Amino acid sequence: MLNVALAKGRLAERCADIFIRCGIRAEVLREETRKLVLETPDGKFRFFFVKPADVPTYVEYGIADIGIVGKDTLLEAGADLYEMLDLGFERCKLCIAGFAGRAPSRPLRVATKYTETAKRLFASRGEDAEIIKLNGSIELAPLTGLADVIFDIVQSGGTLRANGLSVLEEVFDISARLIANKVSLKTKAAEILPLIAAMKQYIEE
Amino acid sequence: MQYFKLPAGVRDVLPDECERFDAAERVLRERFRGAGFLPVRPAGLEYYDTYADAGVEEAQMFKMCDRDGRLIVLRPDMTLACARIAATKLHGEGARLCYFSAVYDFTASGNCDREVPQAGVEVFGEQGARSDAEIIAFAVGCLRALGLRDFIVDIGHVGFYKGLLEGSGLSVEGAEEVRARINAKDAVGCELALRRHGAGERAQAAILALPSLFGGAEVLGRAKTLTDNPQALASLAHLEEVYAHLCDLGVGGHVSFDLGTVKSLAYYTGIVFTGLADGVGAPVLSGGRYDGLCARFGRDLAAVGFAVGMDRALSAARAKEGTC
Structure with a gap:
């Protein structure tokens, strides 16, 4: 299972769109709920909702394998992680x-x-x-x-x-960036790399 | 004074955990001895210049002034200490040293402690792909012996990046900025930095591919098409040879490659590798080849080694127990 840290609010809605278009059953992200942890029905993804500034922290510690967050937050956090993709929105x-x-x-x-x-x-x-x-x-x-x-x-x-x-x-x-934990990218490559490829294709379209 | 307080980034290890810690150390001591490594206990205080001149960041060191006014530091790195010992105090053709000691990192915060207990080995006077493969296979064996199962050793080669830099026209600062961006696999930032510092076109294309050059052994083939720099190509050929030996030694399934691993420690000259385990978000093991370092201390000895971060290795082993 892949753990994903998302910033609460507007960014999370955009992320839900992208994930669904990339074939992930992320409809759960659209539900009105006060839950902080949501799982896709197929059990392949688990989403955490955190404050934007905390997304790099969850990813650096490896609690979340990947996350989506603004470059401004990344610059400020200075966390040791991989910046995999420029998602191009929230410019x-x-x-x-x-x-x-x-x-x-x-x-x-x-x-x-x-x-x-x-x-x-x-x-x-x-x-x-x-x-x-x-x-x-x-x-x-x-x-x-x-x-x-x-x-x-x-x-x-x-x-x-x-x-x-x-x-x-x-x-x-x-702009919004897809980030990954430095260990997870290698130990969960089979789950993360296809997702990155799908997201990259979606952005380029 | 509230006497229960400790400075940030350090902790006491209490009996329960200490027993686990000691048991793990015994396992490794046995392995190290079996492979012919002799134990050393390097001094805890050293001169600042010894480390600063070899590329350890100024901010990373705990500094004090000695009685004679010279700047001394709390040992920030074991590999340098062992290289100093091998080059200046041992007189054989080679040496196999091992240690169980802590290193200190002044700036560490967040996911890293400032006092880091390490167990490590350093091989002096051996070179070539076979020697590299043997030390990596030995690292795999050590992690297994500690009870880790789902882990890989991720291998890179600093010569590949250095080769790409040759003729790229980048200044020292430019190269350092690009290195930091590559280490973060930040393709966007890397491209901007390359353009700003005015790197040549062909070099730009090859350096920009670095963040995506990771995965199985097929990465090496992909990398070959990107450059005709002799040093870069020689590094790839070396990695292929190392991989063949690793398969011979039966650990081919435990390794992966990442040519975008460009470590900040300046003394590495050849292969570099990190042990990555499920359940901990940061490397449990780190090492590489540093052939030029002993020469700095007066004797030219080839050298390769690695250190296990004991805290992280134990929490990886523990995460494993938890899920079974």
């Missing part, structure tokens, strides 16, 4: 955003949920930056003077525009 960009044309303070103050990624990014550029950890409504930080810029995912840019902010730099392309 967005990790951006630096702020007030266009305004001179930043020194050191630059950056508000973000992605503190590890931000630290690595600014360190790799030799820029001094003070990274401020926030858990939501990141756009509020430059408006209130808590930070000069934000480092966050941008999909449509609607929230930024509504608050007079704009994208200053697009740093990373983000």
